[in-house]
Amino acid sequence: xxxxxxxxxxxxxxxxxxxxxxxxxxxxxxxxxxxxxxxxxxxxxxxxxxxxxxxxxxxxxxxxxxxxxxxxxxxxxxxxxxxxxxxxxxxxxxxxxxxxxxxxxxxxxxxxxxxxxxxxxxxxxxxxxxxxxxxxxxxxxxxxxxxxxxxxxxxxxxxxxxxxxxxxxxxxxxxxxxxxxxxxxxxxxxxxxxxxxxxxxxxxxxxxxxxxxxxxxxxxxxxxxxxxxxxxxxxxxxxxxxxxxxxxxxxxxxxxxxxxxxxxxxxxxxxxxxxxxxxxxxxxxxxxxxxxxxxxxxxxxxxxxxxxxxxxxxxxxxxxxxxxxxxxxxxxxxxxxxxxxxxxxxxxxxxxxxxxxxxxxxxxxxxxxxxxxxxxxxxxxxxxxxxxxxxxxxxxxxxxxxxxxxxxxxxxxxxxx
Ligand SMILES: Cc1ncc(COP(=O)(O)O)c(C=O)c1O
Numbered sequence: 001x002x003x004x005x006x007x008x009x010x011x012x013x014x015x016x017x018x019x020x021x022x023x024x025x026x027x028x029x030x031x032x033x034x035x036x037x038x039x040x041x042x043x044x045x046x047x048x049x050x051x052x053x054x055x056x057x058x059x060x061x062x063x064x065x066x067x068x069x070x071x072x073x074x075x076x077x078x079x080x081x082x083x084x085x086x087x088x089x090x091x092x093x094x095x096x097x098x099x100x101x102x103x104x105x106x107x108x109x110x111x112x113x114x115x116x117x118x119x120x121x122x123x124x125x126x127x128x129x130x131x132x133x134x135x136x137x138x139x140x141x142x143x144x145x146x147x148x149x150x151x152x153x154x155x156x157x158x159x160x161x162x163x164x165x166x167x168x169x170x171x172x173x174x175x176x177x178x179x180x181x182x183x184x185x186x187x188x189x190x191x192x193x194x195x196x197x198x199x200x201x202x203x204x205x206x207x208x209x210x211x212x213x214x215x216x217x218x219x220x221x222x223x224x225x226x227x228x229x230x231x232x233x234x235x236x237x238x239x240x241x242x243x244x245x246x247x248x249x250x251x252x253x254x255x256x257x258x259x260x261x262x263x264x265x266x267x268x269x270x271x272x273x274x275x276x277x278x279x280x281x282x283x284x285x286x287x288x289x290x291x292x293x294x295x296x297x298x299x300x301x302x303x304x305x306x307x308x309x310x311x312x313x314x315x316x317x318x319x320x321x322x323x324x325x326x327x328x329x330x331x332x333x334x335x336x337x338x339x340x341x342x343x344x345x346x347x348x349x350x351x352x353x354x355x356x357x358x359x360x361x362x363x364x365x366x367x368x369x370x371x372x373x374x375x376x377x378x379x380x381x382x383x384x385x386x387x388x389x390x391x392x393x394x395x396x397x398x399x400x401x402x403x404x405x406x407x408x409x410x411x412x413x414x415x416x417x
Contacts (some may be wrong), residue, residue, distance in 0.1 A: 053375055056349045062394045071300075107279075110284065111286070118230035121246060131156035131158065134158065134180075138191065139383070180208050186349075196222060217236035228249070236394070240297050324397050325391065338379075338386060364407070
């Protein structure tokens with residue numbers, strides 16, 4: 001059997017350690033030790049991840065996903081306002097509440113425009129009554145700040161920025177009389193808040209408004225600390241994009257019913273009718289047409305949640321995934337978490353830095369994709385160069401384990417070039 005030589009790019013000339021000759025078996029002993037060099041070929045790891053999908057959104061489909069089976073009951077070609085369509089939408093809301101353990105008196109709606117649509121809907125409908133504290137530590141959170149100032153033209157906005165990527169802001173002066181906006185998990189920096197949300201006070205007068213799109217289904221949300229929460233289907237459950245989820249506490253509903261914002265609201269942002277909450281919206285009577293294919297796919301993902309132990313099972317899967325990368329980082333001094341404080345390490349969008357220049361990081365990402373062991377694991381465009389590896393509940397720990405060996409393989413090649 002002839003073996004194909006590895007491509008030249010995967011060979012490297014590496015100086016051997018000083019005691020190398022002494023450690024060789026007798027017959028391989030080299031005579032002139034000081035000049036000893038040889039071509040080392042970085043052998044490829046024997047195992048590839050069963051799935052190379054580690055993107056931070058859209059994220060990997062659940063284990064065992066089959067397009068045909070997942071969608072076999074989709075009411076395609078039927079109206080979303082038919083009894084069948086409405087029942088599917090109501091089921092999606094009901095199952096979301098069950099899996100996420102959302103309190104009975106909170107409302108949940110399916111809204112247009114994915115997580116962005118849901119979050120903007122809340123901002124445009126609710127902000128302006130109180131000053132706003134905007135806490136952010138990466139690109140998406142910063143986007144909410146820009147919108148609050150440049151588009152909503154709010155004057156009383158306090159900027160709680162993190163000192164740098166990888167850090168959380170100092171929350172200590174968040175004011176409980178202000179509305180506070182924050183991201184539960186910073187998808188582009190791999191930095192998350194702790195589950196207790198200590199900076200949100202129980203006796204607050206303002207609303208706490210949380211973008212949790214890369215956190216829900218992988219982290220526990222303390223619902224008593226959250227008045228508005230948004231997410232989209234394509235993240236932790238690996239659903240399809242397009243639709244957003246909006247969760248409102250009774251206090252958020254009270255704001256909607258008592259406050260008329262000083263700005264026009266496009267139809268797709270409207271949650272009230274004649275000053276009262278549009279209850280139908282929270283029963284599946286959506287604002288505009290939804291994709292029943294995406295709804296069915298989301299239902300499939302929610303049913304899978306029950307099979308893996310519900311919320312606790314999902315969180316555990318994600319934490320176990322993070323643990324694989326933690327063990328890998330502990331073993332290697334050339335790779336580290338972007339998150340400075342271990343307690344703030346994301347267990348979904350894990351961001352890693354490498355002691356390689358930017359062009360070599362890019363090369364690593366390309367090599368791993370070419371080998372079909374990891375797709376889309378480059379860091380976000382605004383974030384420091386590095387890897388971003390999705391560790392949400394749909395990803396398998398064994399696949400991450402296999403991936404680490406390939407990262408090491410690529411690093412050994414690139415570091416010595
Ligand atoms: C924290 C955060 N907010 C908002 C968004 C935008 O989400 P969508 O594309 O679902 O609107 C993302 C997407 O990655 C995100 O990670």
